[in-house]
Amino acid sequence: MSDLPMGSDDHLRETTLDRTELLNGHFLHVVRDAVRLPSGRDATREYVLHPGAVMVVGLLDDGQVVLERQYRHPMQRVMIEFPAGKLDAGEGSLACARREMREETGYSAREWAFAGRLAPTVAYSNELIDIWFARGLSLGERKLDEGEFLDVITATPNQLHAWCRNGEVVDGKTLVGTLWLQQVLQGAWALDWSADPAMPLPDNPPHEGS
Incomplete structure (x- = not known):
């Protein structure tokens, strides 16, 4: 058995449909993405964008x-x-x-x-x-x-x-x-x-x- 999974990751990936900006402050930039799950259902993901x-x-x-x-x-x-x-x-x-x-x-x-x-x-x-x-x-x-x-x-x-x-x-x-x-x-x-x-x-x- 391989140490790393092989093959396509398509069954795990989410597709971004839309983005809403929640906060663009001095330090934090927060967005909410509407995404499509691998199952076909929709969901939201809130997270911080960071320059590195x-x-x-x-x-x-x-x-x-x-x-x-x-x-x-x-x-x-x-x-x-x-x-x-x-x-x-x-x-x-x-x-x-x-x-x-x-x-x-x-x-x-x-x-x-x-x-x-x-x-x-x-x-x-x-x-x-x-x-x-x-x-x-x-x-x-x-x-x-x-x-x-x-x-x-x-x-x-x-x-x-x-x-x-x-x-x-x-x-x-x-x-x-x-x-x-x-x-x-x-x-x-x-x-x-x-x-x-x-x-x-x-x-x-x-x-x-x-």
């Missing part, structure tokens, strides 16, 4: 990772998260990752690697988050948005794993990022690193083995 986002797993030279503590109003608590943010109109994924990392944490990276993509809320949003790894970090000045308040912290991978295990970390994207981090550090999942063209090269770049 990025998350950055920043690796420090001492083996720790860069994290944030930020109050999230819907959860009514401070959350531990990897740095992340929404794409601006017309902005590329890597450009967004660079910007969010620099603005929120002050760190710039000498090298970047695209890891993968996650869909955090498939039942009520089309949001996709690109997962980036960054290394060769250098610390500069943060430039937080107006009304944005967060602490930048660091942790070892073992500390982060423990926080995920005991419920201190419950943010979905950070749990996925921790899985990626674990697999990368174990050598199970490889990354294709590229130098950031915006970063100057060191005078004597260190030799790295394969």
Whole structure:
């Protein structure tokens, strides 16, 4: 038996018939679609349209990772998260990752690697988050948005794993990022690193083995 289902997905697909805009606010864009089900009956689907986002797993030279503590109003608590943010109109994924990392944490990276993509809320949003790894970090000045308040912290991978295990970390994207981090550090999942063209090269770049 195959690990993945084969054949057509037509018996699962829904057809969009019409769309009604429910809210187009500063942060959320909510619509209601009228759809035809595979059975032929009609139904409605309400969900959030999202431009996409990025998350950055920043690796420090001492083996720790860069994290944030930020109050999230819907959860009514401070959350531990990897740095992340929404794409601006017309902005590329890597450009967004660079910007969010620099603005929120002050760190710039000498090298970047695209890891993968996650869909955090498939039942009520089309949001996709690109997962980036960054290394060769250098610390500069943060430039937080107006009304944005967060602490930048660091942790070892073992500390982060423990926080995920005991419920201190419950943010979905950070749990996925921790899985990626674990697999990368174990050598199970490889990354294709590229130098950031915006970063100057060191005078004597260190030799790295394969």
